[in-house]
Amino acid sequence: MSSADVIITGGRVVSTSGATAADVIIEGERIAAVVAPGSAAATAAESGGARIVDATGCYVVPGGVDVHTHLQLPMSPDATSSDTFATGTAAAAWGGTTTIIDFAGQMKGMHVRDAVEERLAEADGQCTIDYGFHLSMGDIDEIALKEMGTLADEGLTSFKFFMAYPGVYYSDDGRLLQAMQRTAELGALAMMHAENGIAIDVLRDQAAARGDTGSIWHGRTRPSRLEGEAVHRAAALAEVAGAPLYIVHLSSSDALEQVSWARQRGLNVFAETCPQYLYLSIDEHLDQPGIDGLRHICSPPLRERDTHDTLWQGLRRDELAVVSTDHCPFCDNEKLLGTDDFRVTPNGLGSIEHRMDLIHAGVIAGEISLARWVETCSTTPARLFGMYPQKGVIAPGSDADVVVYDPNVTQTLGADTHHMNLDHSVWEGIEMPGQVRTVLSRGSFVIDNRSYVGRAGHGRYLRRDLSDLLV
Numbered sequence: 001m002s003s004a005d006v007i008i009t010g011g012r013v014v015s016t017s018g019a020t021a022a023d024v025i026i027e028g029e030r031i032a033a034v035v036a037p038g039s040a041a042a043t044a045a046e047s048g049g050a051r052i053v054d055a056t057g058c059y060v061v062p063g064g065v066d067v068h069t070h071l072q073l074p075m076s077p078d079a080t081s082s083d084t085f086a087t088g089t090a091a092a093a094w095g096g097t098t099t100i101i102d103f104a105g106q107m108k109g110m111h112v113r114d115a116v117e118e119r120l121a122e123a124d125g126q127c128t129i130d131y132g133f134h135l136s137m138g139d140i141d142e143i144a145l146k147e148m149g150t151l152a153d154e155g156l157t158s159f160k161f162f163m164a165y166p167g168v169y170y171s172d173d174g175r176l177l178q179a180m181q182r183t184a185e186l187g188a189l190a191m192m193h194a195e196n197g198i199a200i201d202v203l204r205d206q207a208a209a210r211g212d213t214g215s216i217w218h219g220r221t222r223p224s225r226l227e228g229e230a231v232h233r234a235a236a237l238a239e240v241a242g243a244p245l246y247i248v249h250l251s252s253s254d255a256l257e258q259v260s261w262a263r264q265r266g267l268n269v270f271a272e273t274c275p276q277y278l279y280l281s282i283d284e285h286l287d288q289p290g291i292d293g294l295r296h297i298c299s300p301p302l303r304e305r306d307t308h309d310t311l312w313q314g315l316r317r318d319e320l321a322v323v324s325t326d327h328c329p330f331c332d333n334e335k336l337l338g339t340d341d342f343r344v345t346p347n348g349l350g351s352i353e354h355r356m357d358l359i360h361a362g363v364i365a366g367e368i369s370l371a372r373w374v375e376t377c378s379t380t381p382a383r384l385f386g387m388y389p390q391k392g393v394i395a396p397g398s399d400a401d402v403v404v405y406d407p408n409v410t411q412t413l414g415a416d417t418h419h420m421n422l423d424h425s426v427w428e429g430i431e432m433p434g435q436v437r438t439v440l441s442r443g444s445f446v447i448d449n450r451s452y453v454g455r456a457g458h459g460r461y462l463r464r465d466l467s468d469l470l471v
């Protein structure tokens with residue numbers, strides 16, 4: 001029998017069914033046992049030379065799983081998202097996330113295989129935590145449709161399609177239907193950026209022609225009705241194709257209504273939202289002059305403040321299954337490219353480090369339960385994207401991706417203290433009731449009592465199974 005390397009004692013282990021006082025015994029890269037405090041197994045591990053992590057007063061939670069990130073993503077010739085695979089995964093670990101799924105992007109005329117190989121090479125040896133890729137498809141043709149099968153066999157089991165961004169990633173309804181027929185056939189998961197990009201581009205150009213070029217117009221030209229319409233259409237296409245569907249970065253009440261409608265109809269439709277849509281708003285944040293507004297440009301845009309309550313309710317009711325970040329940070333010099341025209345501003349903001357904190361704050365505020373925090377930020381994303389029970393749960397045999405989370409400290413978020421490679425923060429000055437203390441990735445310490453002890457290259461590429469939540 002191998003001996004315990006680490007025992008986490010005195011904490012409350014949180015799962016989708018709640019929190020229990022338990023000790024977690026780790027051997028090598030895996031969780032060996034979850035045992036009652038003071039039990040013979042716990043005592044044996046403690047006296048057998050295992051390193052003891054005292055988690056008294058803390059939650060012990062499965063490492064966070066962020067299934068929507070964009071590290072070192074070139075958005076235009078002049079703008080590339082500022083976190084690299086090295087800095088972004090380290091920042092994720094600081095915030096209690098131990099798995100990310102980023103994207104390989106197939107542009108027009110590009111072979112999907114090349115898109116994937118390119119991203120694998122970029123990430124290789126750089127990541128502090130485990131990582132996988134979805135494939136973003138911008139050119140759905142016969143070759144790409146065929147190649148999806150090979151990729152799925154190799155463990156890339158989710159494919160993202162776009163109703164937005166005409167001329168870049170956009171696919172028309174016919175192509176979307178074909179792609180979803182293919183995911184249905186493969187048992188893979190179809191992901192959708194659901195905004196009506198054709199209509200949005202008309203509104204954007206009309207605004208620019210009128211001289212309405214400030215950042216608020218980014219929001220006003222992407223009305224929530226055009227997100228709701230796209231979700232409805234995506235769900236209809238998925239129903240006809242017989243494909244499960246995952247809506248990314250859902251931002252509005254209009255869109256949530258359509259997810260709710262589709263689920264009541266019995267369709268396999270899931271959705272994620274992101275912290276920015278739960279906390280920030282178009283009036284308070286996007287509608288500001290200069291750099292302050294530009295920093296808040298993301299797509300879909302920030303919505304009205306009263307949307308926050310609706311989205312938290314969606315999380316409670318499981319109409320929203322997952323919280324991811326859509327982390328896509330740009331430093332001020334790149335955001336300022338859009339000073340005279342919001343259309344030129346690179347879209348995206350940075351939250352990879354703060355997701356677990358921001359959603360835990362929802363627990364403190366009474367919006368969701370502790371169990372639901374873990375479920376939406378770790379367990380369900382692991383299950384939906386074919387990584388469960390390797391990830392997303394503290395159980396014997398699972399990877400020892402474990403976070404010791406201290407709910408008793410208060411931290412203030414901001415650019416001076418965060419670890420993202422970003423010269424500002426949309427979360428500046430926000431007080432958080434709780435903080436990550438210690439993080440393990442496959443049994444190795446990455447954050448040790450608020451010190452970074454991780455290593456670029458520790459993170460491994462994840463070959464994923466098919467989703468286990470699909471009927």
Ligand SMILES: [Zn+2]
Binds near residue numbers: 326328
């Ligand atoms: Zn995204």
